[in-house]
Amino acid sequence: MRTWIRYPVMFVVLVLLQVLLFNQIHLGGFLNPFMYVLFILLLPLSMPRYAVLLLSFFLGMTIDWFSNSPGLHASASVLMGFLRSPVISLITQKESEQSDYPGLQQTGWRWFLTYAVFLVVIHHLFLFFIEVFSFENFFRTLLRSLASSVFTLVMIFLSQFIIFRE
Amino acid sequence: MRNLFRFILQNHVFLLFLLLEVVSLVFIFNFNRVQKSRFLNTSGRITGTIYESYSKIEDFFRLPSVNRELAEENARLRMLLAHSPGGPVISDSLLTLRSGGELQYRYIAARVISTTVNRQQNFITIDKGLNDGIRPDMGVITVGGVAGIITHVSPSYATGLSLLNTRWNVSAKLARNNYFGSLVWDGRDYRKAALNEIPFHVELAVGDTVVTSGYSSFFPEGVLLGTVESFEKGGGDNFYSIRVNLSVDFRSLTYVEVIENTRKDEIERINRLHSGDEDMD
Numbered sequence: 204m205r206t207w208i209r210y211p212v213m214f215v216v217l218v219l220l221q222v223l224l225f226n227q228i229h230l231g232g233f234l235n236p237f238m239y240v241l242f243i244l245l246l247p248l249s250m251p252r253y254a255v256l257l258l259s260f261f262l263g264m265t266i267d268w269f270s271n272s273p274g275l276h277a278s279a280s281v282l283m284g285f286l287r288s289p290v291i292s293l294i295t296q297k298e299s300e301q302s303d304y305p306g307l308q309q310t311g312w313r314w315f316l317t318y319a320v321f322l323v324v325i326h327h328l329f330l331f332f333i334e335v336f337s338f339e340n341f342f343r344t345l346l347r348s349l350a351s352s353v354f355t356l357v358m359i360f361l362s363q364f365i366i367f368r369e
Numbered sequence: 370m371r372n373l374f375r376f377i378l379q380n381h382v383f384l385l386f387l388l389l390e391v392v393s394l395v396f397i398f399n400f401n402r403v404q405k406s407r408f409l410n411t412s413g414r415i416t417g418t419i420y421e422s423y424s425k426i427e428d429f430f431r432l433p434s435v436n437r438e439l440a441e442e443n444a445r446l447r448m449l450l451a452h453s454p455g456g457p458v459i460s461d462s463l464l465t466l467r468s469g470g471e472l473q474y475r476y477i478a479a480r481v482i483s484t485t486v487n488r489q490q491n492f493i494t495i496d497k498g499l500n501d502g503i504r505p506d507m508g509v510i511t512v513g514g515v516a517g518i519i520t521h522v523s524p525s526y527a528t529g530l531s532l533l534n535t536r537w538n539v540s541a542k543l544a545r546n547n548y549f550g551s552l553v554w555d556g557r558d559y560r561k562a563a564l565n566e567i568p569f570h571v572e573l574a575v576g577d578t579v580v581t582s583g584y585s586s587f588f589p590e591g592v593l594l595g596t597v598e599s600f601e602k603g604g605g606d607n608f609y610s611i612r613v614n615l616s617v618d619f620r621s622l623t624y625v626e627v628i629e630n631t632r633k634d635e636i637e638r639i640n641r642l643h644s645g646d647e648d649m650d
Contacts, residue, residue: 223423226485235487252382260389267396269416270485271492271528274396281393285386333397334489335556343557 217242222269236354240326243284247303252288259284279330283322290321307363327352417526420483435623442512474589475629486559486619491531493517498525508628513617514593516625533559533619540585541594544578552594559619564611573600579613586633
Protein backbone atom coordinates (compact mmCIF):
# COMPACT_ATOMS: atom_id res chain seq x y z
CA MET A 204 0.00 0.00 0.00
CA ARG A 205 1.24 3.49 -0.70
CA THR A 206 2.64 5.31 2.30
CA TRP A 207 0.40 8.34 2.24
CA ILE A 208 -2.75 6.25 2.56
CA ARG A 209 -1.20 3.45 4.62
CA TYR A 210 -0.50 5.47 7.74
CA PRO A 211 -3.87 7.24 8.05
CA VAL A 212 -5.64 3.89 7.60
CA MET A 213 -3.39 2.30 10.20
CA PHE A 214 -4.10 5.19 12.58
CA VAL A 215 -7.88 4.78 12.32
CA VAL A 216 -7.75 0.97 12.52
CA LEU A 217 -5.47 0.99 15.57
CA VAL A 218 -7.52 3.61 17.42
CA LEU A 219 -10.76 1.71 16.80
CA LEU A 220 -9.15 -1.61 17.76
CA GLN A 221 -7.84 -0.06 20.96
CA VAL A 222 -11.05 1.66 21.95
CA LEU A 223 -13.56 -1.00 20.97
CA LEU A 224 -11.60 -4.18 21.56
CA PHE A 225 -8.50 -3.83 23.71
CA ASN A 226 -10.01 -1.37 26.18
CA GLN A 227 -12.70 -3.96 26.85
CA ILE A 228 -10.14 -6.67 27.60
CA HIS A 229 -9.31 -6.75 31.27
CA LEU A 230 -8.18 -10.07 32.57
CA GLY A 231 -9.02 -9.93 36.25
CA GLY A 232 -9.09 -6.13 36.06
CA PHE A 233 -5.35 -6.37 35.86
CA LEU A 234 -4.02 -6.76 32.34
CA ASN A 235 -4.66 -4.06 29.81
CA PRO A 236 -2.92 -4.11 26.42
CA PHE A 237 -2.24 -0.82 24.66
CA MET A 238 -1.85 -1.98 21.13
CA TYR A 239 -2.21 1.50 19.62
CA VAL A 240 1.49 2.25 20.27
CA LEU A 241 2.21 0.04 17.25
CA PHE A 242 1.50 3.13 15.15
CA ILE A 243 4.46 4.99 16.67
CA LEU A 244 6.65 1.92 16.28
CA LEU A 245 5.88 1.56 12.58
CA LEU A 246 6.50 5.17 11.52
CA PRO A 247 9.36 5.40 9.01
CA LEU A 248 12.77 5.57 10.64
CA SER A 249 13.73 8.59 8.56
CA MET A 250 10.70 10.61 9.68
CA PRO A 251 11.75 13.94 11.30
CA ARG A 252 11.61 13.75 15.09
CA TYR A 253 9.29 16.71 15.48
CA ALA A 254 6.77 14.98 13.22
CA VAL A 255 7.01 11.78 15.29
CA LEU A 256 6.39 13.84 18.45
CA LEU A 257 3.37 15.63 17.00
CA LEU A 258 1.87 12.39 15.69
CA SER A 259 2.46 10.66 19.03
CA PHE A 260 0.71 13.49 20.83
CA PHE A 261 -2.19 13.43 18.40
CA LEU A 262 -2.52 9.65 18.73
CA GLY A 263 -2.45 9.79 22.54
CA MET A 264 -5.02 12.57 22.63
CA THR A 265 -7.32 10.59 20.34
CA ILE A 266 -7.15 7.58 22.66
CA ASP A 267 -7.70 9.87 25.66
CA TRP A 268 -10.71 11.38 23.91
CA PHE A 269 -12.37 7.97 23.90
CA SER A 270 -11.27 6.87 27.37
CA ASN A 271 -12.07 9.88 29.56
CA SER A 272 -8.44 10.18 30.57
CA PRO A 273 -7.27 13.63 29.38
CA GLY A 274 -3.52 13.82 28.89
CA LEU A 275 -2.78 10.35 30.19
CA HIS A 276 -2.12 8.48 26.95
CA ALA A 277 -0.86 11.68 25.32
CA SER A 278 1.92 12.11 27.89
CA ALA A 279 3.00 8.46 27.65
CA SER A 280 2.93 8.50 23.84
CA VAL A 281 4.92 11.74 23.62
CA LEU A 282 7.59 10.25 25.90
CA MET A 283 7.69 7.16 23.72
CA GLY A 284 7.90 9.25 20.55
CA PHE A 285 10.74 11.27 22.04
CA LEU A 286 12.75 8.22 23.10
CA ARG A 287 12.21 6.42 19.80
CA SER A 288 15.18 7.96 18.08
CA PRO A 289 17.70 7.35 20.94
CA VAL A 290 16.52 3.73 21.18
CA ILE A 291 16.96 3.29 17.43
CA SER A 292 20.52 4.60 17.47
CA LEU A 293 21.27 2.52 20.57
CA ILE A 294 20.31 -0.80 19.00
CA THR A 295 21.32 -0.22 15.37
CA GLN A 296 24.77 -1.18 14.14
CA LYS A 297 26.30 1.61 12.14
CA GLU A 298 27.51 -0.35 9.14
CA SER A 299 24.42 -2.49 8.51
CA GLU A 300 21.93 -1.63 5.79
CA GLN A 301 18.57 -0.85 7.35
CA SER A 302 15.11 -0.72 5.84
CA ASP A 303 13.28 2.54 6.51
CA TYR A 304 10.13 0.75 7.63
CA PRO A 305 10.35 -1.11 10.95
CA GLY A 306 8.82 -4.58 10.91
CA LEU A 307 9.61 -8.25 11.47
CA GLN A 308 10.31 -8.87 7.79
CA GLN A 309 11.78 -5.48 6.92
CA THR A 310 14.29 -4.95 9.70
CA GLY A 311 14.72 -8.48 11.01
CA TRP A 312 12.93 -9.98 13.96
CA ARG A 313 15.78 -9.52 16.41
CA TRP A 314 16.10 -5.81 15.75
CA PHE A 315 12.35 -5.24 15.69
CA LEU A 316 11.69 -7.09 18.94
CA THR A 317 14.45 -5.27 20.84
CA TYR A 318 13.09 -1.99 19.50
CA ALA A 319 9.49 -2.87 20.43
CA VAL A 320 10.36 -4.21 23.90
CA PHE A 321 12.30 -1.07 24.84
CA LEU A 322 9.64 1.38 23.72
CA VAL A 323 6.55 -0.55 24.83
CA VAL A 324 7.95 -1.10 28.33
CA ILE A 325 8.88 2.61 28.63
CA HIS A 326 5.41 3.61 27.48
CA HIS A 327 3.55 1.21 29.76
CA LEU A 328 5.63 1.98 32.86
CA PHE A 329 5.09 5.69 32.42
CA LEU A 330 1.39 5.25 31.68
CA PHE A 331 0.58 3.04 34.65
CA PHE A 332 2.58 5.08 37.14
CA ILE A 333 1.15 8.40 36.02
CA GLU A 334 -2.35 6.90 36.17
CA VAL A 335 -1.96 5.72 39.76
CA PHE A 336 0.12 8.82 40.50
CA SER A 337 1.77 7.47 43.60
CA PHE A 338 4.44 4.97 44.53
CA GLU A 339 2.05 3.35 46.93
CA ASN A 340 1.54 -0.26 45.80
CA PHE A 341 4.75 0.18 43.83
CA PHE A 342 5.26 -3.48 43.02
CA ARG A 343 1.65 -4.00 42.08
CA THR A 344 1.81 -1.16 39.56
CA LEU A 345 5.16 -2.42 38.32
CA LEU A 346 3.73 -5.89 37.81
CA ARG A 347 0.65 -4.48 36.08
CA SER A 348 2.73 -2.48 33.63
CA LEU A 349 5.14 -5.31 32.87
CA ALA A 350 2.41 -7.92 32.46
CA SER A 351 0.46 -5.57 30.20
CA SER A 352 3.64 -4.86 28.21
CA VAL A 353 4.05 -8.58 27.56
CA PHE A 354 0.43 -8.74 26.44
CA THR A 355 0.88 -5.74 24.12
CA LEU A 356 4.12 -7.16 22.71
CA VAL A 357 2.48 -10.49 21.93
CA MET A 358 -0.33 -8.67 20.11
CA ILE A 359 2.19 -6.55 18.19
CA PHE A 360 4.15 -9.67 17.27
CA LEU A 361 1.02 -11.44 16.02
CA SER A 362 -0.15 -8.38 14.11
CA GLN A 363 3.04 -8.55 12.08
CA PHE A 364 1.80 -11.78 10.55
CA ILE A 365 -1.83 -10.84 10.10
CA ILE A 366 -2.56 -7.24 9.25
CA PHE A 367 0.40 -5.03 8.68
CA ARG A 368 2.31 -7.31 6.43
CA GLU A 369 3.57 -5.82 3.19
CA MET B 370 18.62 37.34 19.90
CA ARG B 371 20.32 35.34 17.17
CA ASN B 372 21.75 33.05 19.82
CA LEU B 373 18.29 32.44 21.16
CA PHE B 374 17.00 31.48 17.73
CA ARG B 375 19.98 29.23 17.21
CA PHE B 376 19.36 27.61 20.57
CA ILE B 377 15.72 26.99 19.74
CA LEU B 378 16.61 25.62 16.33
CA GLN B 379 19.25 23.30 17.70
CA ASN B 380 17.03 21.95 20.46
CA HIS B 381 13.69 22.11 18.67
CA VAL B 382 12.99 18.41 19.26
CA PHE B 383 13.62 18.55 22.96
CA LEU B 384 11.69 21.81 23.35
CA LEU B 385 8.74 20.41 21.42
CA PHE B 386 8.87 17.31 23.60
CA LEU B 387 8.79 19.48 26.74
CA LEU B 388 5.94 21.56 25.39
CA LEU B 389 3.76 18.56 24.48
CA GLU B 390 4.55 16.83 27.76
CA VAL B 391 3.63 19.94 29.74
CA VAL B 392 0.37 20.30 27.81
CA SER B 393 -0.49 16.65 28.60
CA LEU B 394 0.36 17.02 32.26
CA VAL B 395 -1.70 20.20 32.53
CA PHE B 396 -4.63 18.20 31.17
CA ILE B 397 -4.04 15.45 33.71
CA PHE B 398 -3.75 17.76 36.69
CA ASN B 399 -6.64 19.99 35.75
CA PHE B 400 -8.75 16.91 35.45
CA ASN B 401 -7.60 15.70 38.85
CA ARG B 402 -8.51 18.97 40.47
CA VAL B 403 -11.71 19.84 38.68
CA GLN B 404 -13.82 16.78 38.37
CA LYS B 405 -16.28 18.49 36.10
CA SER B 406 -13.67 19.01 33.46
CA ARG B 407 -15.02 19.65 30.02
CA PHE B 408 -12.91 16.85 28.68
CA LEU B 409 -15.13 14.07 29.92
CA ASN B 410 -16.81 13.35 26.65
CA THR B 411 -17.75 9.77 26.00
CA SER B 412 -21.19 11.36 26.16
CA GLY B 413 -20.24 13.50 23.15
CA ARG B 414 -22.03 12.89 19.89
CA ILE B 415 -19.28 11.23 17.86
CA THR B 416 -17.87 9.02 20.57
CA GLY B 417 -21.38 8.25 21.83
CA THR B 418 -22.57 7.10 18.43
CA ILE B 419 -19.52 4.88 17.87
CA TYR B 420 -19.81 3.27 21.28
CA GLU B 421 -23.55 2.80 20.90
CA SER B 422 -23.43 1.02 17.54
CA TYR B 423 -20.67 -1.21 18.82
CA SER B 424 -22.49 -2.07 22.03
CA LYS B 425 -25.56 -3.09 20.03
CA ILE B 426 -23.50 -5.85 18.42
CA GLU B 427 -22.04 -6.83 21.75
CA ASP B 428 -25.47 -6.90 23.36
CA PHE B 429 -26.68 -9.54 20.96
CA PHE B 430 -24.27 -12.02 22.44
CA ARG B 431 -25.22 -11.03 25.95
CA LEU B 432 -28.98 -11.49 25.54
CA PRO B 433 -29.39 -14.78 27.44
CA SER B 434 -27.76 -13.54 30.61
CA VAL B 435 -29.52 -10.17 30.40
CA ASN B 436 -32.87 -11.92 30.04
CA ARG B 437 -32.17 -14.01 33.09
CA GLU B 438 -31.17 -10.95 35.09
CA LEU B 439 -34.32 -9.09 34.14
CA ALA B 440 -36.51 -12.09 34.94
CA GLU B 441 -34.93 -12.32 38.37
CA GLU B 442 -35.46 -8.62 38.92
CA ASN B 443 -39.10 -9.00 37.88
CA ALA B 444 -39.60 -11.81 40.34
CA ARG B 445 -38.02 -9.78 43.11
CA LEU B 446 -40.20 -6.77 42.41
CA ARG B 447 -43.32 -8.91 42.23
CA MET B 448 -42.51 -10.33 45.62
CA LEU B 449 -41.97 -6.83 47.04
CA LEU B 450 -45.30 -5.78 45.59
CA ALA B 451 -47.11 -8.73 47.10
CA HIS B 452 -45.66 -8.06 50.53
CA SER B 453 -46.09 -4.32 50.63
CA PRO B 454 -49.20 -3.09 52.40
CA GLY B 455 -51.49 -0.75 50.54
CA GLY B 456 -50.49 -1.31 46.96
CA PRO B 457 -47.49 -0.46 44.83
CA VAL B 458 -45.14 1.38 47.13
CA ILE B 459 -41.44 0.93 46.62
CA SER B 460 -40.51 1.03 50.26
CA ASP B 461 -42.65 0.88 53.38
CA SER B 462 -40.77 3.78 54.88
CA LEU B 463 -42.79 6.95 55.16
CA LEU B 464 -39.74 8.90 54.12
CA THR B 465 -39.89 7.76 50.52
CA LEU B 466 -43.37 9.19 50.04
CA ARG B 467 -44.47 12.75 49.66
CA SER B 468 -47.43 13.75 51.71
CA GLY B 469 -49.51 13.78 48.57
CA GLY B 470 -48.45 10.26 47.75
CA GLU B 471 -46.04 11.34 45.03
CA LEU B 472 -42.89 9.23 44.91
CA GLN B 473 -39.66 10.87 45.96
CA TYR B 474 -37.58 8.72 43.65
CA ARG B 475 -38.23 8.21 39.97
CA TYR B 476 -36.41 5.60 37.91
CA ILE B 477 -35.35 5.98 34.29
CA ALA B 478 -34.23 2.79 32.53
CA ALA B 479 -31.13 3.04 30.34
CA ARG B 480 -28.60 0.86 28.60
CA VAL B 481 -24.87 1.00 29.26
CA ILE B 482 -22.98 1.59 26.01
CA SER B 483 -19.47 1.82 27.41
CA THR B 484 -17.76 1.05 30.69
CA THR B 485 -14.40 -0.12 31.98
CA VAL B 486 -13.20 -1.83 35.15
CA ASN B 487 -9.44 -1.73 34.82
CA ARG B 488 -8.57 1.93 35.28
CA GLN B 489 -8.14 3.89 38.43
CA GLN B 490 -10.99 6.08 37.27
CA ASN B 491 -13.68 4.04 35.59
CA PHE B 492 -16.68 5.59 33.86
CA ILE B 493 -20.10 4.52 32.63
CA THR B 494 -21.71 5.89 29.48
CA ILE B 495 -25.42 5.30 28.93
CA ASP B 496 -27.73 5.76 25.96
CA LYS B 497 -30.08 8.28 27.59
CA GLY B 498 -29.45 11.97 28.06
CA LEU B 499 -30.93 15.39 28.58
CA ASN B 500 -33.89 14.59 26.33
CA ASP B 501 -34.84 11.68 28.55
CA GLY B 502 -34.70 13.69 31.75
CA ILE B 503 -31.19 12.66 32.84
CA ARG B 504 -29.35 15.37 34.79
CA PRO B 505 -25.94 15.50 36.45
CA ASP B 506 -25.73 14.16 40.03
CA MET B 507 -28.34 11.46 39.54
CA GLY B 508 -27.56 8.03 40.95
CA VAL B 509 -27.24 4.96 38.73
CA ILE B 510 -28.28 1.52 39.98
CA THR B 511 -28.60 -1.88 38.40
CA VAL B 512 -30.14 -5.22 39.36
CA GLY B 513 -27.35 -5.96 41.82
CA GLY B 514 -27.18 -2.54 43.46
CA VAL B 515 -25.35 0.77 43.10
CA ALA B 516 -23.45 1.24 39.83
CA GLY B 517 -22.41 4.89 39.79
CA ILE B 518 -23.44 8.49 39.43
CA ILE B 519 -24.09 10.76 36.43
CA THR B 520 -21.74 13.70 35.95
CA HIS B 521 -22.06 14.77 32.30
CA VAL B 522 -25.08 14.91 30.08
CA SER B 523 -25.45 15.55 26.36
CA PRO B 524 -28.80 15.60 24.51
CA SER B 525 -28.93 11.84 24.01
CA TYR B 526 -26.11 10.35 26.08
CA ALA B 527 -24.81 10.65 29.61
CA THR B 528 -21.52 9.78 31.30
CA GLY B 529 -20.76 9.30 34.92
CA LEU B 530 -18.38 7.91 37.49
CA SER B 531 -18.60 4.21 38.05
CA LEU B 532 -18.52 2.99 41.65
CA LEU B 533 -15.09 1.75 40.58
CA ASN B 534 -13.61 5.22 40.64
CA THR B 535 -11.02 6.18 43.21
CA ARG B 536 -12.21 9.79 43.25
CA TRP B 537 -15.62 8.98 44.62
CA ASN B 538 -17.14 7.31 47.64
CA VAL B 539 -20.64 6.33 48.69
CA SER B 540 -22.25 6.90 52.04
CA ALA B 541 -22.95 3.35 53.23
CA LYS B 542 -24.19 1.55 56.32
CA LEU B 543 -24.41 -1.92 57.76
CA ALA B 544 -27.95 -3.17 57.21
CA ARG B 545 -27.91 -5.08 60.51
CA ASN B 546 -27.31 -2.23 62.93
CA ASN B 547 -27.39 0.96 60.83
CA TYR B 548 -23.86 2.07 61.64
CA PHE B 549 -22.68 4.14 58.74
CA GLY B 550 -19.36 4.73 57.03
CA SER B 551 -18.17 5.35 53.54
CA LEU B 552 -17.55 2.82 50.81
CA VAL B 553 -14.52 3.53 48.62
CA TRP B 554 -12.91 1.63 45.82
CA ASP B 555 -9.17 1.31 46.27
CA GLY B 556 -8.35 0.92 42.58
CA ARG B 557 -7.38 -2.72 42.73
CA ASP B 558 -9.99 -5.40 42.21
CA TYR B 559 -13.27 -4.66 40.42
CA ARG B 560 -15.07 -7.07 42.77
CA LYS B 561 -13.88 -5.56 46.06
CA ALA B 562 -14.13 -2.25 47.87
CA ALA B 563 -13.32 -0.95 51.34
CA LEU B 564 -15.79 0.22 53.98
CA ASN B 565 -14.26 2.89 56.20
CA GLU B 566 -15.16 4.72 59.38
CA ILE B 567 -16.87 1.84 61.22
CA PRO B 568 -15.71 2.11 64.86
CA PHE B 569 -14.41 -0.82 66.91
CA HIS B 570 -17.40 -1.18 69.19
CA VAL B 571 -19.73 -2.12 66.34
CA GLU B 572 -20.59 -5.79 66.10
CA LEU B 573 -19.53 -7.22 62.78
CA ALA B 574 -19.72 -10.57 61.05
CA VAL B 575 -18.49 -11.86 57.73
CA GLY B 576 -21.40 -11.81 55.30
CA ASP B 577 -23.11 -8.73 56.77
CA THR B 578 -24.99 -6.75 54.16
CA VAL B 579 -23.78 -3.26 53.26
CA VAL B 580 -26.37 -0.87 51.80
CA THR B 581 -26.60 2.83 50.99
CA SER B 582 -27.29 5.02 53.98
CA GLY B 583 -29.70 7.44 52.36
CA TYR B 584 -27.74 10.35 53.79
CA SER B 585 -26.72 11.52 50.37
CA SER B 586 -29.28 12.77 47.93
CA PHE B 587 -28.10 10.45 45.14
CA PHE B 588 -29.50 7.14 46.33
CA PRO B 589 -32.48 6.08 48.38
CA GLU B 590 -31.80 4.29 51.63
CA GLY B 591 -31.13 0.56 51.51
CA VAL B 592 -29.83 0.01 47.98
CA LEU B 593 -27.51 -3.00 48.04
CA LEU B 594 -23.75 -2.37 47.82
CA GLY B 595 -22.24 -5.68 48.86
CA THR B 596 -21.41 -8.01 51.72
CA VAL B 597 -18.59 -7.97 54.25
CA GLU B 598 -15.81 -10.26 53.09
CA SER B 599 -13.34 -9.74 55.91
CA PHE B 600 -12.52 -7.23 58.60
CA GLU B 601 -9.65 -6.51 60.90
CA LYS B 602 -8.60 -3.96 63.48
CA GLY B 603 -6.17 -1.76 61.65
CA GLY B 604 -3.26 -0.33 63.58
CA GLY B 605 -3.37 3.27 64.75
CA ASP B 606 -6.92 4.49 64.40
CA ASN B 607 -10.16 3.46 65.99
CA PHE B 608 -11.81 2.10 62.89
CA TYR B 609 -12.07 -1.33 61.36
CA SER B 610 -10.61 -1.91 57.95
CA ILE B 611 -13.36 -3.81 56.19
CA ARG B 612 -13.26 -5.48 52.78
CA VAL B 613 -16.55 -5.64 50.95
CA ASN B 614 -17.54 -7.96 48.11
CA LEU B 615 -19.40 -5.73 45.67
CA SER B 616 -22.79 -7.04 44.64
CA VAL B 617 -22.70 -5.63 41.12
CA ASP B 618 -20.70 -7.44 38.45
CA PHE B 619 -19.20 -4.41 36.72
CA ARG B 620 -17.84 -6.48 33.89
CA SER B 621 -21.29 -7.37 32.59
CA LEU B 622 -23.06 -4.10 33.28
CA THR B 623 -25.79 -3.77 30.63
CA TYR B 624 -29.09 -2.38 31.86
CA VAL B 625 -29.22 0.28 34.54
CA GLU B 626 -31.74 2.61 36.11
CA VAL B 627 -31.03 6.27 36.72
CA ILE B 628 -32.58 7.62 39.90
CA GLU B 629 -34.13 11.02 39.97
CA ASN B 630 -34.57 12.38 43.45
CA THR B 631 -37.42 14.85 43.04
CA ARG B 632 -36.61 16.54 46.31
CA LYS B 633 -32.88 16.78 45.82
CA ASP B 634 -32.79 20.58 45.60
CA GLU B 635 -34.79 20.90 48.76
CA ILE B 636 -32.52 18.50 50.66
CA GLU B 637 -29.40 20.25 49.46
CA ARG B 638 -30.72 23.68 50.30
CA ILE B 639 -31.46 22.70 53.87
CA ASN B 640 -28.15 20.89 54.23
CA ARG B 641 -26.32 23.97 53.06
CA LEU B 642 -27.91 26.00 55.84
CA HIS B 643 -26.00 23.93 58.36
CA SER B 644 -22.72 22.84 56.95
CA GLY B 645 -21.25 25.38 54.66
CA ASP B 646 -18.27 23.32 53.61
CA GLU B 647 -19.19 19.74 54.49
CA ASP B 648 -18.98 17.47 51.49
CA MET B 649 -22.16 15.61 50.79
CA ASP B 650 -21.27 12.38 49.08
